[in-house]
Amino acid sequence: MPPRYHAPGSTESVDDYLKAILELSGPEEARVTSNALAQHLDIRAASVTGMLQKLAAQKPSFVKYEKHHGVRLTEAGKMRALEVLRHHRLLERFLHDFLDYSWDEVHDDAERLEHFISERLEDRIAAKLGDPETDPHGHLIPERNGAVPVRQEVLLSKWACGVPAVISSVSDRDPSALREMERLGLRPGTTVIVEAGTRNASLLVRIGDRPDRTRLSQRLSSAICVISGGNHT
Amino acid sequence: MPPRYHAPGSTESVDDYLKAILELSGPEEARVTSNALAQHLDIRAASVTGMLQKLAAQKPSFVKYEKHHGVRLTEAGKMRALEVLRHHRLLERFLHDFLDYSWDEVHDDAERLEHFISERLEDRIAAKLGDPETDPHGHLIPERNGAVPVRQEVLLSKWACGVPAVISSVSDRDPSALREMERLGLRPGTTVIVEAGTRNASLLVRIGDRPDRTRLSQRLSSAICVISGGNHT
């Protein structure tokens, strides 16, 4: 099995690990545990350990790994992870805008294809789309050089009551949740106000201009990120 | 290594074998030898034998294989091969028409992506293109159900002298040859007449309406297929 055409030193599997580390380490770039990776990638922790050792051993390395203390990405690793993430989000935008995918359909195909996008294809897609800044779920698309715009977003379930929030992004992992949001008019850019005194599992919210209140399950409210009104990207 | 999402029983490797068998067996669907496969796939004959045995053993099988006597595709195998071929050619057309690839650029990306095209993506691409009949090199695109339009094409190097021929398709395997054809105005639909008495390694031809004669290397003339004037697809 020849490791297919990828960035040097990378494979489909490696890309998945790097992407997972990027996501799990968050903006503070904290160390990520084997367990967290195993859960995220839906494989066993033992397999993770093996892979991390192999990754850390190769030169130039994508990760810095200390036994029993988790991994973090090196500069090179972060670059590669961002590139794959860029592929993913560009693909989602492309499938949605050009090939009539609904926003709950884009994830799976993007996830599969992201590993096989050449530089050329990446550039042509970006050009065709006019260098978009976000994917259909509102996530920011890393730039070609690895630069990532920053944004202070917060889970809707953690937003203060009574203060208007604007949806910045929603999770793309659960198609049925996305369909429900669609139905409720919850999409990036929509303003939401959480009713005072509903800090429970479910939230009572006002959506956009609508006069009525809607109850959001925790499943939904923890799949929605918001920023303060007036400057969502 | 979990065999990735594909048609049941298939993998990227298997797809490559099936496609190779389809191409090498020609319209008569003759048996294909291990050696021919090895050469086409650029791997060792021993590896081919191993794969063929595995393929022939699985039920339902994609190939019929007799030791020392080559393989041929079963109905199921042919179906899968045609599907991958459809992916490839649709992708080439798509990259060319929508993403501004030149015709010498499309092959590599199509070859890599053809394995990862979902039914949905296949359909959306086909719809976007208006169900095209050919790829940019003139090759016929199998229909969704596996039906393949037929066409009596012949290598230019075997065409009779003096009789007008119309280019039906050109090989997409050699980018530099494609660029040369481009330069000479040799593309599907172009009429060509081989000068009498040039049945050599190279051919002297008239291209389209041009009054002059051009000498085509064997490399070019054996990368061009033609049909008789007046009814190319």
Add this chain to the structure above:
DNA sequence: GCCGGTAATTAGGCATGGCTAAAAGTATAT
């Protein structure tokens, strides 16, 4: 400081799909 529980690592295995080298089969020419 020690104990227990959770997390992480090691050890050993398996399927895939390549490889080389050696053996066996097929085919052709004498």
Add this chain to the structure above:
DNA sequence: ATATACTTTTAGCCATGCCTAATTACCGGC
């Protein structure tokens, strides 16, 4: 009929990347 040449298959190996089971390391509570 048989020697020689070529093709094909077998045997055995390797890397990838996953698995389970068994072991070891870390950490918080006492």
